[in-house]
Amino acid sequence: MRQFIQGIAENSHYQATHLLQILRRIQSRYHYIPEAAIEQLSGLLNIPRTQIIGVAEFYSFFHLVPRGQYELLISDSITDHMSGKKSLLDYLAKKLDVAVGEVREDGVVSLDNTSCTGMCDQGPAGLVNGHALTRLDRSGIDEIAELINQQKPLDEWPEELFQVDDNIYKSGLLLNQQIEQGAALRSAFKRGIKETLKEIDYSGLRGRGGAGFKTAIKWQFCSEEQQTERYVVCNADEGEPGTFKDRVLLNAYADQVFEGMTVCAAIIGAKQGFLYLRGEYLHLYDKLQRILDQRRQNSLLGNNILDTGLDFDIEICLGAGAYICGEESALIESLEGKAGIPRNRPPYPVTQGYLGKPTVVNNVETFLAAAGIAVNGSDWFASIGTEKSKGTKILSISGDCARPGIYEYPFGTIIQTILNDCGADDVLGVQVGGPSGTFISNQEFDRKLAFEDLATGGSFIIFNSNRNILDMVHNFAHFFAHESCGFCTPCRVGTSLLQKQIDKIVEGHGSAGDVVALEELCQLVKNYSHCGLGQTAANPILTTLERYPDLYQSRLKEISFEPGFDLDGALETARRMANRDDAGAHLAQTDASGSRPVASLPPSMAVGE
Numbered sequence: 001m002r003q004f005i006q007g008i009a010e011n012s013h014y015q016a017t018h019l020l021q022i023l024r025r026i027q028s029r030y031h032y033i034p035e036a037a038i039e040q041l042s043g044l045l046n047i048p049r050t051q052i053i054g055v056a057e058f059y060s061f062f063h064l065v066p067r068g069q070y071e072l073l074i075s076d077s078i079t080d081h082m083s084g085k086k087s088l089l090d091y092l093a094k095k096l097d098v099a100v101g102e103v104r105e106d107g108v109v110s111l112d113n114t115s116c117t118g119m120c121d122q123g124p125a126g127l128v129n130g131h132a133l134t135r136l137d138r139s140g141i142d143e144i145a146e147l148i149n150q151q152k153p154l155d156e157w158p159e160e161l162f163q164v165d166d167n168i169y170k171s172g173l174l175l176n177q178q179i180e181q182g183a184a185l186r187s188a189f190k191r192g193i194k195e196t197l198k199e200i201d202y203s204g205l206r207g208r209g210g211a212g213f214k215t216a217i218k219w220q221f222c223s224e225e226q227q228t229e230r231y232v233v234c235n236a237d238e239g240e241p242g243t244f245k246d247r248v249l250l251n252a253y254a255d256q257v258f259e260g261m262t263v264c265a266a267i268i269g270a271k272q273g274f275l276y277l278r279g280e281y282l283h284l285y286d287k288l289q290r291i292l293d294q295r296r297q298n299s300l301l302g303n304n305i306l307d308t309g310l311d312f313d314i315e316i317c318l319g320a321g322a323y324i325c326g327e328e329s330a331l332i333e334s335l336e337g338k339a340g341i342p343r344n345r346p347p348y349p350v351t352q353g354y355l356g357k358p359t360v361v362n363n364v365e366t367f368l369a370a371a372g373i374a375v376n377g378s379d380w381f382a383s384i385g386t387e388k389s390k391g392t393k394i395l396s397i398s399g400d401c402a403r404p405g406i407y408e409y410p411f412g413t414i415i416q417t418i419l420n421d422c423g424a425d426d427v428l429g430v431q432v433g434g435p436s437g438t439f440i441s442n443q444e445f446d447r448k449l450a451f452e453d454l455a456t457g458g459s460f461i462i463f464n465s466n467r468n469i470l471d472m473v474h475n476f477a478h479f480f481a482h483e484s485c486g487f488c489t490p491c492r493v494g495t496s497l498l499q500k501q502i503d504k505i506v507e508g509h510g511s512a513g514d515v516v517a518l519e520e521l522c523q524l525v526k527n528y529s530h531c532g533l534g535q536t537a538a539n540p541i542l543t544t545l546e547r548y549p550d551l552y553q554s555r556l557k558e559i560s561f562e563p564g565f566d567l568d569g570a571l572e573t574a575r576r577m578a579n580r581d582d583a584g585a586h587l588a589q590t591d592a593s594g595s596r597p598v599a600s601l602p603p604s605m606a607v608g609e
Helices: 002-011 016-030 035-045 049-058 078-082 085-096 138-149 183-191 193-203 215-223 245-252 254-268 279-297 328-335 364-376 378-382 415-422 469-483 489-506 512-528 532-536 539-547 549-554 572-578
Strands: 070-075 109-114 126-128 131-133 168-170 231-236 272-277 302-305 310-318 359-363 392-399 405-410 427-432 438-441 459-464
Touching: 002 016, 002 035, 016 035, 016 049, 016 310, 016 328, 035 049, 070 085, 070 138, 078 085, 078 392, 078 469, 085 109, 085 138, 131 279, 168 415, 183 193, 183 254, 183 364, 193 215, 193 254, 193 364, 193 378, 215 254, 215 359, 231 254, 231 328, 231 364, 245 254, 245 279, 245 364, 245 392, 254 272, 254 279, 254 310, 254 359, 254 364, 272 279, 272 328, 279 310, 328 359, 359 364, 364 378, 392 415, 405 415, 415 427, 415 459, 427 469, 438 539, 459 469, 469 489, 469 539, 469 549, 489 512, 489 532, 512 532, 512 539, 512 549, 539 549
Parallel strands: 070 109, 168 405, 231 272, 231 359, 272 310, 392 459
Antiparallel strands: 070 126, 126 131, 302 310, 392 405, 427 438, 427 459
16 A cells, blocks of 8 residues: 555655545545555645545545445436436345445445436436446346446446437537637637637627626736736536536537637636546546647647747646535635635635636636637627627536437527427426526526526526426435535535425425524525525525425424313313312313303312412
């Protein structure tokens, strides 16, 4: 072990900023992070062992106690539940003879749940030692169980178990055009770097991660910072349940994404870029590294790119199972080898980002669009969409529809058009923007896909009339409670309380007072949480409570305030002692009108007499 740890620390140049990647390799090798490895790393990286333990405990893919040689994780996303995940998980546990959340006695296999794996268009899905498993069914589970019991290496498993499809059903402005490798950079340098920034500005491109901040302004702010060391970061940590478009873009359009990052580097003056790839997309890692190597060979990365004097390179960093790292400052903390806890803002990353230096963080789709604009100009992009929402939006559509997958639409498209295209019938409602977004009912399908109406990072989950919306709310409440980083009390405690309150109502134990308390708690979590996770954690409850109050009311327990025992019978002993059995010695019975008059006890039977 010591030689292995020494080797990976040396390959990482003994930099603590690489701690996450080092721990990933240790976890992959030993299926946990041994105490001896922590002690050795502490010395090699010159950081406290408590810091290493803190990082290992923060990310769900790391463990301080041994897991199985085959670590099986099954996605707990609502879309997986809609595809029969629960019964499949029970079947898998029985086939492998291991309880969920446990390691089998022989140490060969462990089984557990995990948050959404980004395979919502081909679930139920899971991971085995970090590699994606799709379209799970009983025959597939039988095969997986047999392979594990035979202890077959993963590279000998049938390829179809790991097949991940792009499922692109509707292409638009961006997906219709594969730009030639290097075309965006050549166009940008030919036009001029400052002029290219103006083109991106004129195009009206806004961040595609959901917040919608204007891209050109962010890049300009970063370029104007006095510090000369700057960074470009591509946020590919799409952990929002129901979102998987970045997975497809990186599989089919990675060259264009890297080109967009390089154009950004030329504009802001950065020499180093990072692609922060969510840990669930391990299957893309080797392919993306090959594309980067090819770009270096073609003088599109590295020193003196295209003989322009631009020096820039890109490094891929894998996450380790933490939804919060989709928040840009938490992502930067993770890049630095720390727990992904969001920073206080301001300062913002454009002034103090990675290692305290000016940093641009943009979404995968944003860099893809920027490269297209660099080639085709601003009018090509700005001529589509609405006044405040230019261009197109790529959606990840899943749930109750005939054709789940990737769809690209001009901003301003109405929701009903989207539902028609993907084959969604008898729709009860749509969750737009994932759990942190907005639930809309079937009375709102004339609303538009746009920043000024329904903004979204891309998640679009459809529910038909056979679904119980409270099942969705229940799933999302548990998701947020699990994924809270725990930094601030309103979110740490609030999401846990929301989960318990929803559990109580869904299970039929709630009262009217519990719904009032739920609404009050939602407002507290929303208004006082430190970052976007807590600020949006109550959205599934608030948006469904607004539209379906009767659904919540139907789950409430009917409480009668009549006594739970026979009050008049309890006075029988007193009557015998007083030798009384007349009407005055009995509690009044309900009269014909249905009212129950209050009867006072005779003095001889009163308390204290």
